[in-house]
Amino acid sequence: MKKKLKYLLGVTWILFLMFQYSNKAVNASTLESVTDADGFVIENGFILVDYVGTAKDIVIPDNVTIMFEACMGSTDIDSVVIPSTVEVMGEYVFTHSKVKKVVFQEGSEIEELPGGTFSSCKNLKEVQLPKSLKIIGRGEFQNSGIKSIEIPDGVTIIEGGAFSGSALTKVVFPDSLEAINSTAFYECKQLKDLRFPKNLKKIGDNAFVLCDKLTSIELPESTTDISQYAFYLCSGLKTVKIKGNIKELPKGIFGGCVSLTSITYPDSVEKIGDSAFSDTGFKTLPISKNIKTIGASAFINNTVTSVKIPDSVETIEAYAFYNSSDLKTVYLPKSVTSIGSRVFGQCWNLEKLTVMNPLCKVYSYQSDNMFFKGSKANMLKKVKVYGYKGSATAELCSLYNIKFISIDKTEMDYPELKNVKETKIEVKKDNYSLKMGKELKIPYKVTNANGYKVKVTGGVEYFDGLGYEVVKVVKITDDYILVKGGIWPGTVTISIRVGFSSKAIKINVK
DSSP states (O other): OHHHHHHHHHHHHHHHHHHHHHOTTOOTTSSOEEEOTTSEEEETTTEEEEEOOOOSEEEOOTTOOEEOTTTTTTOOOSEEEEOTTOOEEOTTSSTTOOOOEEEEOTTOOOOEEOTTTTTTOTTOOEEEOOTTOOEEOTTTTTTOOOOEEEOOTTOOEEOTTTTTTOOOOEEEOOTTOOEEOTTTTTTOTTOOBOOOOTTOOEEOTTTTTTOTTOOEEEEOTTOOEEOTTTTTTOTTOOEEEEOSOOSEEOTTTTTTOTTOOEEEOOTTOOEEOTTTTTTOOOSSOOOOTTOOEEOTTTTTTOOOOEEEOOTTOOEEOTTTTTTOTTOOEEEEOTTOOEEOTTTTTTOTTOOEEEEOOTTOBOBSSTTBBSSOBSSOOGGGGTOEEEEOTTSHHHHHHHHHTOEEEEOSOHHHHOGGGTTOOOOEEEESOSEEEEOTTOEEEEEEEEEOOTTOOEEEEEOEEEETTEEEESEEEEEEOSSEEEEEEOSSOEEEEEEEEETTEEEEEEEEEO
């Protein structure tokens, strides 16, 4: 309690001094400033505010209890000893200084170093931190030259950006450490010797982004809170072991880890998050037996050649395997109920896709489906799709003349698909003219709707990025569509859609 009171009083005093210095009305006699024989500028007998001496190796005087913000920032010193009498330090005490070595004297009671204490100290090689320390502050060693550091036992938190951009190659964590917060080791490109402590609970977002030299990591059972992009773009990372009881591999956690080929994680994981393994080097995808959801772009740009989804997976979200140009065969079990937009888009070498669930949704219809958005793609000339007659997948293949091969015994496995016939849409004309503001009836006929409702899309023309409604759909009946010309002339296309079948109609509005 006494230590906390001292710290709060010290911080309050620093804030008071900052206010005084910024107040032009301050009387010269308000603060007593003394420069001692060694060049230490001390206010009121205990606040170090500057050093103007010439010595390279210095010891802070014992009468100092507060080191003012950035008080050593302009110095050319090589080394400094901070006595145990110092109880409070302001922010950025050494920032941008040329200091090489800092030692906190035995008996120091400092529990937290505030933000940026050693930030941008490019010459910094060694720091002996106080054993009393509990928190490594925000941006503490950011962009510094520190290469190796041992964090004292008792530290529980490493705050955000603490070592980001530093020259760190090795860090020794104490068992007391519980949290590594966001961007703590961001862009530590030389960091390679890393062992996580047994009591670590949390790794914040972007904590180890661009740590190129990391080759292997093992997260203990205690680590149950891992945030997004934690190890994003760690290009040298090859093997990963996660032991903690987590439910999800979060968004982007190993995205861009191009060397990653091996990972183990607990059976508690039910979701592979968005972009979790984008641009990785797996030959066999790490989808464990209890995964239910594969997130958007989860395996985008991968080099895998064959994928067999386990029968726990229910949903595959948009772009999951997008641009996996080496992918040749994919097997989707009956458990998969939904395949998102462009999941297999730009998988140019895809040869065989098996969809075992005839009731599986393939996202949308003609305009945006599991293969592509909009017009046909060349890749569809070589792919063969295996599935059930009457399924959404079969309808999609029919729309685009994709080779579809029916699986035997459809009626036995799925009685609801027995005798399902192809949906057909008939129109008398596929080209009409219409005056602005006038209405037009377009007759049509649907055969074998198979439970789908009629939908009409289109009618909008785009100009300079803005959409103008040239034709508006007023009414849809079982026999006709009533449309009305807008206040903008042009030629547009509307599409009558029933399930995965569609019929395009051009309308010229004058």
